Amino acid sequence: MYDIDVLQQRISKGLADLDIPNKPANLYDPVRYMLQIGGKRIRPLLTLMAADLFSATDIDAALPAAIAVELFHNFSLVHDDIMDNAPLRRGHRTVHEKWNSNVGILSGDNLLIMAYAQLAKCPPDNLPAILETFNTMATQVCEGQQLDMDFERVATVSVDEYLHMIRLKTSVLLGAALKIGALLAGAKEADAQLIYDFGVYVGIAFQLQDDILDVYGDPERFGKQRGGDILANKKTYLLVKALELAEPTTRSALDNWLADHSNPSEKISGVTAIYDALDVRMEVEAAKQLHINKAYTALDAITVESSRRIPLRQLANTLLDRGQ
Structure with missing residues (x-):
């Protein structure tokens, strides 16, 4: 089996080798910019x-x-940043x-077209x-983003509705990345x-971990301002619960x-004190662990030698053990 570093090098070279035109500059420069500011490349790695x-x-x-x-x-991030009016992405100005x-x-649209051009090279x-x-994944990601925006306009969202939204918005891309490979x-x-199920469950657990870290994480390790979701009144599992x-x-x-x-x-401080009094962190931790268990149950059921599953388990552990 390949070392993860080797796979990441393949991905970096594949992105560097993309034939991106120079003109019109306002169409293609943002594409290059988005790909150059990096990210962990977890999804292609999967x-x-x-x-x-x-x-x-x-x-x-x-x-x-x-x-x-x-x-x-990257297409989805460019468009999400516009909808969220986000000023920064990966520590750099958004497109x-x-x-x-x-x-x-337009540059986001072009990233999507480029994605299909790459798919056309598959056997x-x-x-x-x-x-x-x-x-199917692309449609579901759009559905999840719409639900997330819809939740901003309603007073109450159920736990099941929230889990369904993050499954669509975040998790199905991880599952599809794995299934395609x-x-x-x-x-x-x-x-x-x-x-696919393994990826979806890991993705849900990953988002629940993000919800916890926004309130209780170490900003130095997490890389984000503590309490950002609270200030935005964002419907997280903590607030929903x-x-x-x-x-x-x-x-x-x-x-x-x-x-x-x-x-x-x-x-x-005030919202966090209410979370502490209601012990909602324990509720989120329990939900996260439930989805981690489901992820590893799915992974362990795959009919390959157990030693071949170890790298995926290790990567999942790394993703879910951060920022605290």
């Missing part, structure tokens, strides 16, 4: 790791699909801030199944579904903090 899991031969046939997954991910929203929309026999997986390596349908558990007096206090934008530090 595609190659899945291909490696099921194949004893070279994984070069899976590289175009891995690049397609990364291009799609719409560096250029403008119209440039961001013809695999292409129908890969396109079905990719297109598995399909390219000739995995059986049942195994391809299991590795707090609204569900709070009795009338506590609910009134929580509603007052949600309406207060005058003192950010006091708001973070």
Whole structure:
């Protein structure tokens, strides 16, 4: 099996080798910029790791699909940043801030087109199944983003609704990245579904971990401002659960903090104190662990030698053990 560093080098070279035109500059410079400011490249790495899991031969046939997954991910980030009016991405100015929203929309569209151009390089026999997986994922990511925006306008969201939203917005891309790699390596349908499930459950656990770290994480390790979700009144698992558990007096206090934008530090402290009183962190930790267990159950059921599953388990552990 391939070392992760080798796979990451393949991905970096594949992205560097993309034939991106120079003109018109306002279309292609943002594409280059988005790819150059990096990221962990976890999703294309998962595609190659899945291909490696099921194949004893070279994984070069899976590289175009891995690049397609990364291009799609960057397309979604460019557009999400516009919708969220986000000023920074990966520590750099977002595309719409560096250029403008119209440039961001068009360059994001082009990233999506580039993704399909890479998928077209996949072996013809695999292409129908890969396109079905990719297109289903792409639709679900859009659905998840819309639900996330819809949640901003409603007072109450259930835990099940929240988990459904993060599954679509975040997790299905991890699952599809893995499943596409598995399909390219000739995995059986049942195994391809299991590795998809593994990715989805890891993705949900990863997002729940993000919810915890926003409030309780070490900013030095997490790399984000503590309490950002609280200040934005973002519907996280913590807030959803707090609204569900709070009795009338506590609910009134929580509603007052949600309406207060005058003192950010006091708001973070006040909401966190309510979370502590309701012990919602324990609720989120339990939900995270439930999805981690489901992920490893799916991974362990895949019909390959147990030693070949170790790299994926180690990567999942690394993703879920950060920032605290």
